[in-house]
Amino acid sequence: MSSPSPTPVRAIYGFVLYLAAYVIFVVYVVWAYVPDTWLDAVGLSYWPQKYWAVAVPCYLCMLWVLAYPAWFGYIHLCTAPLDCMDLITDEFSQAPNRENIRDDNDTPPLADISISEVNRKLYLQEVIPEEH
Template sequence: MPNLYQSMSQEHSPSPTPERAIYGFVLYLSSFIGFGLYIVWAYVPDSWLHSVGLTYWPQKYWAVALPVYFCVAIILSYIVYIGIILLNTPPLTDIRTVTDCYALYDTPADTHPSCIPPLRDMHISNINKLLYLDNRHVS
């Protein structure tokens, strides 16, 4: 009798099962057949298609227009994605670019002089004091 963990791990396994292999193979074949039909429709003249009995096909304009539309849609999706990221980024004058609610600032009471201090965030005022208010550079 298999235990519950084994049955769950086999059920949700990413390994190729026979059903997935069949679906993948059918998708592989259908994509090649679809691409072949697209090439035939795009390059064979309409008179030849009509002589074979294939009379209802979209205009040849769409053989060029659809791939162009798809490419433009992909490019625009990248532009929109970058725009959304830029809209959600706070400005440089916002305090959220410096700290957040998860910051753990160290206090002098937290550290013992003989110990290695714990890993903590430094407050921006301490950094400014260290960088810009150093008395060695003042004349």
């Protein structure tokens, strides 16, 4: 069973990721701000165009901004329509089981209640005739 507590392995992975993030950031800043003539003089001749130093962060920001509406739309596409029988019961439904209840004051175990039983409890009240 895994736990979120710190372990030496997690500490090492975290430290390596921390260092890698800083190295990648330094390489990015050097590529973005140092002129190509200086990079060629040092021997670093193959780099992508400087355009991508600005374009990639802009694209990533827009991807981040558009991710929420895209996820929202995906959830709506995956949701069953209101007349689908899967909204009432599906393969994960659990019928109420009263066998484990010893006393009427015990809390029943977690279960799904059928829609007909819900309607019966909510809307079908015993009608008492009025006396005239």
